Amino acid sequence: MRPHGAHANTPPGEGSSRRLRLRLRLRPLRRVATGAALLLALTATPSVAVPTAAAEGSCARIGHLVVPGAARQQAACLDELTTAGTVGSGHTDPADWAGLTPKDLSTPAGVPGIQIDGHFPDTSTTNTHHGWNHDAQFVIRLPDRWNGGLVIAGTPGNRAQYANDRAIGDWVLARGYAYAATDKGNTGPHFYRDGRRPGDAVAEWNRRVTQLAKATRTVVAQRYGRQPTRTLATGISNGGYLVRWQLENHPELYDAGVDWEGTLWRADGPNLLTFLPTALAAYPTYAAGGAGAARAHRQLLAAGFPAGSEFLWPYHHRSYWDLTQRVYREEFDPDFDGSTEAGTPYCAPGTPACDADYDYASRPAEVHRAVQRVALTGRIGKPLITVQGTLDVLLPVSRDADVYARMVHDAGRGDLFRSYRIEGGTHTDSLYDTFPDRLRPLVPCHRSAFTATEHWLRTGHAPPPSHTIPRPTGADPTTLLTGCPLS
Incomplete structure (x- = not known):
């Protein structure tokens, strides 16, 4: 994609x-x-x-x-x-x-x-x-x-x-x-x-x-x-x-x-809906520096983003991660954000129906069945x-x-x-x-x-x-x- x-x-x-x-x-x-x-x-x-x-x-x-x-x-x-x-x-x-x-x-x-x-x-x-x-x-x-x-x-x-x-x-x-x-x-x-x-x-x-x-x-x-x-x-x-x-x-x-x-x-993951939310949630903290930056960095690595790729993260945060997560989540799980279509761009964690908080594993069975198709x-x-x-x-x-x-x-x-x-x-x-x-x-x-x-x-x-x-x-x-x- x-x-x-x-x-x-x-x-x-x-x-x-x-x-x-x-x-x-x-x-x-x-x-x-x-x-x-x-x-x-x-x-x-x-x-x-x-x-x-x-x-x-x-x-x-x-x-x-x-x-x-x-x-x-x-x-x-x-x-x-x-x-x-x-x-x-x-x-x-x-x-x-x-x-x-x-x-x-x-x-x-x-x-x-x-x-x-x-x-x-x-x-x-x-x-x-x-x-x-x-x-x-x-x-x-x-x-x-x-x-x-x-x-x-x-x-x-x-x-x-x-x-x-x-x-x-x-x-x-x-x-x-x-x-x-x-x-x-x-x-x-x-x-x-x-x-x-x-x-x-x-x-x-x-x-x-x-x-x-x-x-x-x-x-x-x-x-x-x-x-x-x-x-x-x-x-x-x-x-x-x-x-x-x-x-x-x-x-x-x-x-x-x-x-x-x-x-x-894959219906049980991994798929992009299992790792992109971590990028959306952790990257802003990592980029801001400060006390939480080291922990956010570890979260990004644990999600699969390879060590040594950090120089590419700003561009992908700006151009790819947010839009990709929102539109593909809308394709398979449109009820996550209710009547909103494809979420809220660059919303902060904790915002209602924010894709940065999306947890694919906990979503209803019909979402997983949609991916299984x-x-x-x-x-x-x-x-x-x-x-x-x-x-x-x-x-x-x-x-x-x-x-x-x-x-x-x-x-x-x-x-x-x-x-x-x-x-x-x-x-x-x-x-x-x-x-x-x-x-x-x-x-x-x-x-x-x-x-x-x-x-x-x-x-x-x-x-x-x-x-x-x-x-x-x-x-x-x-x-x-x-x-x-x-x-």
């Missing part, structure tokens, strides 16, 4: 008020000759994209592409499917992915193909893209030079369908993959208004990813004349949660998954790699990836799973620009995990055992931004 203006796990839509809404010009564009796609493999030989019969005909079959179940679709023949071209052509929205990647992340180019934008039937209207004011929007991108694979992604935080374009979409498209992403069925800071009962909005996320995966596999077959040889699910934060849930509940749709700091939902089990059915930073202070690794690793092993699925703790990684990759001497970006670690997954599928040889990947001593920014070996 990243906050919008800064990062992938934004509380649902932080920064939505300052979004620049682009009316996407969904019309066929003149095609020009292009070279081979730029391939940005980091740790393994990339999958090779080769022209197909459909590619040789360029966009000749664009009128024959039908997204099953879509209420609306519009296709465009584009010279460039990556953000190197879609920003200028109007086929992405930079506000969706603002703050999710380091500023110096390179942008591949040379990927012509077809983009389909559309939406499935839905009753909510939080997504304003294209002037549609309609949720369950999706984007499907079909490169001319296809490597036979398909990548399915759900968005981080509560952003819309283009949120992964810089961090994930550009790179997999340049490697030849077809790519599809969904807004998960609701967006923005009031996502919890969607649905009739607690948990409905998050439950819809899972259904929408399943729906998109099924539909896109059909569209791929229409475009290229055959089904994908491999389908991978991947995503950041809330998107990482979706990867886990898909591999637990619909492994038949996928060959593998790569989870980038996925959110953990979307809870994870660890019973994955296909190979999965997780990467998460040791300095994650929105979803601490000891309360998230480490717990999920134990769940997978307890479920007897450990042979299908690897979890890599990235020393110096934090939940918001753009913070690397502010603290390059203390952090490391996770985007190259995700790419290493992705290529390791490809190798796993191709050869049957599992990646290195789960472990902590140290931050290279004295590493320069270029090294950290372009490499993250798993071994």
Whole structure:
């Protein structure tokens, strides 16, 4: 879950008020000759994209592409499917992915193909893209030079369908993959208004990813004349949660998954409602100094916020902790604050119905049942790699990836799973620009995990055992931004 203006796990839509809404010009564009796609493999030989019969005909079959179940679709023949071209052509929205990647992340180019934008039937209207004011929007991108694979992604935080374009979409498209992403069925800071009962909005996320995966596999077959040889699910934060849930509940749709700091939902905890209230209650005392500061510091560490991450606490208190707690608590436990919607921002402990005093363990059984509806089990059915930073202070690794690793092993699925703790990684990759001497970006670690997954599928040889990947001593920014070996 990243906050919008800064990062992938934004509380649902932080920064939505300052979004620049682009009316996407969904019309066929003149095609020009292009070279081979730029391939940005980091740790393994990339999958090779080769022209197909459909590619040789360029966009000749664009009128024959039908997204099953879509209420609306519009296709465009584009010279460039990556953000190197879609920003200028109007086929992405930079506000969706603002703050999710380091500023110096390179942008591949040379990927012509077809983009389909559309939406499935839905009753909510939080997504304003294209002037549609309609949720369950999706984007499907079909490169001319296809490597036979398909990548399915759900968005981080509560952003819309283009949120992964810089961090994930550009790179997999340049490697030849077809790519599809969904807004998960609701967006923005009031996502919890969607649905009739607690948990409905998050439950819809899972259904929408399943729906998109099924539909896109059909569209791929229409475009290229055959089904994908491999389908991978991947995503950041809330998107990482979706990867886990898909591999637990619909492994038949996928060959593998790569989870980038996925959110953990468990009915008995831990989940973000068990540790964020401690941050809201203890941090102001810690920050004020004085007699209570040492005790407050111990409380924060005991809640899971790692020692050594203190330099990140002011930013997360200001930008993430409060909003995230309130809106997700409203989704699962709207009765906590009565008729108030999503609590009182930055209320002091002792204030009536204050989220700083929220005690998930003591809440009524129906609250736990609402979380159980979307809870994870660890019973994955296909190979999965997780990467998460040791300095994650929105979803601490000891309360998230480490717990999920134990769940997978307890479920007897450990042979299908690897979890890599990235020393110096934090939940918001753009913070690397502010603290390059203390952090490391996770985007190259995700790419290493992705290529390791490809190798796993191709050869049957599992990646290195789960472990902590140290931050290279004295590493320069270029090294950290372009490499993250798993071994």
